[in-house]
Amino acid sequence: MSRTYAYDPTAPASIEAYAKRLVGHCLRDMLAEEDRTVYQAGSGKGNLGDIVERSYFKINPGNVSAPDFVEAGVELKTTPIKRVGKRLRAKERLVLQMIDYDVVYGENWENSSFRSKNELLLLMFYLWEEGRASLDYVFKIARLWSFPEEDLEIIRDDWEKIVGKVRAGRAHEISEGDTLYLAACTKSSSGADRRCQPFSDELAKPRAFALKASYMNSVIDRSLSLETAVAPEELKTGRTFEEVVHERFKPFIGTTPEEIAERLGVDAARNAKSFYALITKRILGVREDKKIAEFEKADIIVRTIRLKLNGVPKEAISFKAFSYLDIVTQTWEESDLREDLTRRFFFVIYQLDGQGQARLSRTQFWTPPIEDVESHGQRCFEQTVQMIKEDRAEYLPKASENKVCHVRPHGRNSRDMLPTPGGGRVVRKSFWLNQRYMAQQLATIEDS
DNA sequence: GCATGATCATGC
């Protein structure tokens, strides 16, 4: 007998979309009458996590080593946050899994049950409030979470450290302070509860793998600062993410930024340097104080370009300033410049008329052609490094010397300087994409 | 009119 779900239990995206329906609501709003009365009567006393699993998602997870949504490989975690001043903080650490001292010592990281069970989490954060019934806690964040590569490196080290103590017969000496993100927290019903460990006669406290509250705070920050522009349903129609994004801008083509601001209710000063960025966010349906989730996740650089009558951008495109001391230690292959030039860009392009009035012209995704990057980009980088090493940081490659990019000041003012390897100080600078080059690129990809 | 140098406004 297959039961019917309000979501597709084999598809993480569908599970997440269903989970997000709970955001802004409490369980009392969402559950059928019979479910509510069960929990009010106390018979299903269980914590909020149990109620979410059984009554909201209608799953009945029992297997401790498999994820809750077995087919989708998704592990559901319901966890409280609290208000601290204006911010939302984790109320507690997030317990992921009991540590079985007799099993874990024989595992390695790659095939550990920790990894297989926690590969993809569905995090449901609710706002805990003093004195409220748990059915009335309001959910704030619902999202899939897989550990970013850089976090996973540290979590692996943490895991190794904890398992290392078990292997050394020192499970009784484990401390949460041993590790950075992943901790082995004590977990017992009674304080006197003790377990055997495989390589020592000493009894150890029962412990569980848990993400520290500080790590959960970073997850909360990363979740709240992002807002999705394109809903999963919009991609079901066979359109690509990029097509959907272009579509959003279409109704505004030919109109001025002032008109767009008016129509979308953007109340920002026209002279604000973030004016165009705000318009872009509003067109994509993202609030001002949020970042555009898809662009952040895909590392896409969003920039506004204003084209002069002759089709050349009014301004060059800057990257962030570099450190003279740091850049001379980089090789081209692993340089920040190469990384920047191999990223994808999303341009919102306005055309300026004879009076200097801008009108939205089109939007364009763009990645610098790799042959340009590996030739002109590399030459610009290597000349820059060479000249800095020769203590000539004042004379870095100019736009007239390179087809693709150049180096130019990029600081607060001419007194904003950074140390050079030669012991001097030179005005802070960065790489910039040449206006001419961008004009040529935008012209050739115009109708793609 | 463009290349280069200088600086601003904002958000974190």
Next chain:
DNA sequence: GCATGATCATGC
């Protein structure tokens, strides 16, 4: 307080 993305100013 400062870095970043954006923009202004100037000199040829």
